[in-house]
Amino acid sequence: MTTIRRRQVMQRRERLWGLLFVTPIGLQVLLFCIVPVGIAIVAGFTNWNVIKGTYDFIGLDNFVEFLTDKKFWIAAGNTVYMLIPIPFYLFFGILFALGSHRGTPGSRIFRILFFLPYISSIVALVVMWRWLFNYQYGLVNQMLAGIGIQGPDWLGDPAWIKTTIVIMIVWKMIGITSIYVLAALKNIPEVYYEAARLDGASAIRMFFQITLPMLSPAIFFLTIVGIIGSLQTFVEVQLFTSDGGRNYSAATITYYIWQKAFVSNDLGLAFAAAFFFALVILGVTLIQFRLSRRWVYEGE
Amino acid sequence: MKKRSATVAIFAAAALVLSGCSAAQSGSGDHTITFMGWGSDQEIAVFNDMIAQYETKYPGVKVDYITVPAADFQTKLQTMIASNKTPDVFYLAPENVMPFASSGIVADLSDYVKSNTEFDVNNVWAKAIDMYRYDGTTPGKGAVYGLPKDIGPFALAYNKDLFDAAGITAPTDDAPWTWSQFEDAAKKLTTGSGDTKVYGSAPYSLESAVWSNGADWLNADHTKVTVTDPKFVEALQWVANLSLVDGVVPTSEEESSLPSFQRFLNGNVGMMGVGPWNQGGFWADAKFNWDLMPWPVSPATGEKAIWYGGIGFGVANKSADKQDASNLAAFLAFNEGAQRTNMEQGQAVPNLIDMTKNEYLKSDKAPANKQEFVNIIEDWGRRATQTYTYNSEWFTLFNSNLANVWTGQQTAQDYTKSVEKDMQDLLDKGIAEQSK
Numbered sequence: 001m002t003t004i005r006r007r008q009v010m011q012r013r014e015r016l017w018g019l020l021f022v023t024p025i026g027l028q029v030l031l032f033c034i035v036p037v038g039i040a041i042v043a044g045f046t047n048w049n050v051i052k053g054t055y056d057f058i059g060l061d062n063f064v065e066f067l068t069d070k071k072f073w074i075a076a077g078n079t080v081y082m083l084i085p086i087p088f089y090l091f092f093g094i095l096f097a098l099g100s101h102r103g104t105p106g107s108r109i110f111r112i113l114f115f116l117p118y119i120s121s122i123v124a125l126v127v128m129w130r131w132l133f134n135y136q137y138g139l140v141n142q143m144l145a146g147i148g149i150q151g152p153d154w155l156g157d158p159a160w161i162k163t164t165i166v167i168m169i170v171w172k173m174i175g176i177t178s179i180y181v182l183a184a185l186k187n188i189p190e191v192y193y194e195a196a197r198l199d200g201a202s203a204i205r206m207f208f209q210i211t212l213p214m215l216s217p218a219i220f221f222l223t224i225v226g227i228i229g230s231l232q233t234f235v236e237v238q239l240f241t242s243d244g245g246r247n248y249s250a251a252t253i254t255y256y257i258w259q260k261a262f263v264s265n266d267l268g269l270a271f272a273a274a275f276f277f278a279l280v281i282l283g284v285t286l287i288q289f290r291l292s293r294r295w296v297y298e299g300e
Numbered sequence: 301m302k303k304r305s306a307t308v309a310i311f312a313a314a315a316l317v318l319s320g321c322s323a324a325q326s327g328s329g330d331h332t333i334t335f336m337g338w339g340s341d342q343e344i345a346v347f348n349d350m351i352a353q354y355e356t357k358y359p360g361v362k363v364d365y366i367t368v369p370a371a372d373f374q375t376k377l378q379t380m381i382a383s384n385k386t387p388d389v390f391y392l393a394p395e396n397v398m399p400f401a402s403s404g405i406v407a408d409l410s411d412y413v414k415s416n417t418e419f420d421v422n423n424v425w426a427k428a429i430d431m432y433r434y435d436g437t438t439p440g441k442g443a444v445y446g447l448p449k450d451i452g453p454f455a456l457a458y459n460k461d462l463f464d465a466a467g468i469t470a471p472t473d474d475a476p477w478t479w480s481q482f483e484d485a486a487k488k489l490t491t492g493s494g495d496t497k498v499y500g501s502a503p504y505s506l507e508s509a510v511w512s513n514g515a516d517w518l519n520a521d522h523t524k525v526t527v528t529d530p531k532f533v534e535a536l537q538w539v540a541n542l543s544l545v546d547g548v549v550p551t552s553e554e555e556s557s558l559p560s561f562q563r564f565l566n567g568n569v570g571m572m573g574v575g576p577w578n579q580g581g582f583w584a585d586a587k588f589n590w591d592l593m594p595w596p597v598s599p600a601t602g603e604k605a606i607w608y609g610g611i612g613f614g615v616a617n618k619s620a621d622k623q624d625a626s627n628l629a630a631f632l633a634f635n636e637g638a639q640r641t642n643m644e645q646g647q648a649v650p651n652l653i654d655m656t657k658n659e660y661l662k663s664d665k666a667p668a669n670k671q672e673f674v675n676i677i678e679d680w681g682r683r684a685t686q687t688y689t690y691n692s693e694w695f696t697l698f699n700s701n702l703a704n705v706w707t708g709q710q711t712a713q714d715y716t717k718s719v720e721k722d723m724q725d726l727l728d729k730g731i732a733e734q735s736k
Contacts, residue, residue: 049733050382052403136495136557153553156703243700262375264693 044272062272074248075256081162082230085169093177101185114175126239158249165236184218213297220296253277332362333388333625338370350638354631361624388625392446392614394431394687401434401445406614410443418630423653425677432612446612447633450648453608453676457574460589470593482596486548489570500548502560502572509535511605512598517685525723527716537712544708552706580646592672608681649673690734694726
């Protein structure tokens with residue numbers, strides 16, 4: 001009897017302590033996440049003017065306005081374009097992870113070198129790339145000139161700016177991708193390969209029947225994170241171009257939202273667009289989870 | 301764990317800030333006013349020095365000087381306004397005067413201008429103060445909502461050594477070049493190729509070309525976009541052709557590789573528009589002789605035209621210490637010592653007329669023809685068109701794809717036609733906001 005009661009008291013006390021520990025983080029989420037998001041969703045239905053501090057509810061007007069805005073759709077197209085780097089850095093990341101997995105001499109150095117872009121400040125990287133891709137004095141165009149090719153205006157020409165950004169994202173993401181894949185590789189039990197070898201499987205067969213399926217959860221994770229990251233591309237656009245590039249050629253939806261909020265002071269419209277965009281990302285992610293059942297190996 | 305301690309830290313910081321605020325307000329006599337601006341390290345040092353002088357002159361007032369990178373300033377200011385924490389004194393751009401005045405954000409300083417002890421308004425360039433006037437309908441008239449930090453006339457500088465080598469004599473103010481004379485000179489100045497190519501001119505001021513050709517972005521009462529006016533189109537195409545046809549101006553791609561400013565400093569550009577704020581840099585880095593000349597004139601009007609700009613100090617209407625804040629704005633704007641420092645560092649033409657005439661014009665530093673700056677301020681300089689409208693998004697739109705004309709992908713006519721309607725829509729939107 002007493003032991004049961006004591007246990008109850010202890011459980012209650014533990015629960016209290018637990019609550020106490022959770023409170024700060026809960027408050028943080030509430031104050032800095034749920035409340036602002038709530039305000040933003042409500043404000044998306046108003047014509048909030050920051051300077052005057054006035055707002056009226058205007059129903060769906062904001063949504064109509066950005067959905068009929070030419071610039072929004074250009075930005076949407078550009079945002080989809082930013083998905084292009086994902087297969088590239090996945091491919092090169094896996095390739096590199098496989099190469100450095102067996103402790104090839106020098107692989108440690110390469111791992112560090114490949115990882116450097118990911119941990120460097122994106123601002124510093126963009127500044128460096130602005131120099132590399134400078135039309136007249138950049139290293140890239142100077143090298144192209146060396147083999148007799150006149151390089152394009154990587155940063156100014158509307159036809160090239162997105163390509164430049166794509167190349168940069170690929171370069172930046174290879175390192176982190178290969179680290180994730182490497183970790184997953186290390187988790188594949190050696191016995192699978194031993195058994196396969198006993199059965200006389202070729203290296204290629206082992207790759208497609210053991211390695212790739214065992215890597216699929218990692219690849220799935222990288223794809224989801226990659227797509228969300230790509231859809232949110234902003235800093236590159238902001239730093240490589242002014243005003244989203246000529247003919248809005250580099251602007252992404254995130255950039256469009258930022259411009260509406262802080263350049264045009266149209267907070268209501270920006271919130272509406274952000275809300276809409278969040279729903280789209282949510283939808284895309286859910287579809288991916290659904291599709292993942294077909295190709296992600298999650299063990300027996 | 302990490303996140304939790306971060307939250308605790310945030311709350312602690314918030315508590316500290318809150319308690320700090322209330323303490324400052326309940327304190328006796330001593331109070332703090334905030335001042336927010338941007339600037340180079342050099343400028344910030346000058347301001348810190350001025351603020352120290354101000355605090356000595358007005359004991360009991362402390363100034364909290366917040367500096368923000370120029371690119372973030374507008375965003376930060378708007379956030380502060382929205383959260384009711386407008387700085388007591390802050391940089392006020394001329395194009396913000398209308399929205400800020402009509403929303404009651406900046407204080408009306410008209411009475412202060414008349415009755416203060418910091419400066420005599422008759423000794424200040426009229427155009428410098430007029431940039432911050434607004435009577436409720438027309439900017440440039442009526443009540444004063446800001447005091448000028450500086451006034452920036454945009455003059456045409458030239459490399460005297462290149463001119464001498466090409467046997468060209470710069471024109472004087474009463475006999476400016478026509479456009480074709482300018483083109484001839486620029487062609488003569490353009491030599492060489494590759495990295496050391498010398499260009500006759502930097503990209504030409506579109507304002508000067510358009511205005512001198514008798515056109516403008518908007519009609520006289522700033523309600524209608526007029527960029528498809530043949531005179532406007534002609535001016536725009538003329539500026540573009542300096543690079544596209546004549547090849548005397550760096551191409552758009554070359555300009556983005558190495559801005560003309562740098563090319564001019566390297567001695568590879570013959571003529572370039574400059575402001576007084578460029579003087580210091582030229583004194584330090586230009587290894588050639590340079591001077592100012594009047595902007596060339598279009599054959600259509602024969603009139604000289606160019607813009608002047610500037611930034612001012614606004615005082616928050618909700619400031620608890622409006623008098624102290626106004627004194628600070630006036631002190632920063634007109635204090636003789638500070639004005640002299642700015643002048644001597646080559647940052648500005650003094651705001652004070654007597655100092656300009658007695659000291660600036662008589663100094664022996666380049667340019668020799670400093671009178672050119674003064675003429676623009678006193679005589680033929682104009683306010684940029686976009687500072688006359690409630691919001692200047694129509695102008696941003698015009699500029700955002702202008703490179704299509706500079707690169708020759710679109711003619712001036714096609715381009716202006718393609719943007720006119722969108723510009724008009726944005727302008728109408730601004731007008732609707734103004735009358736709301």
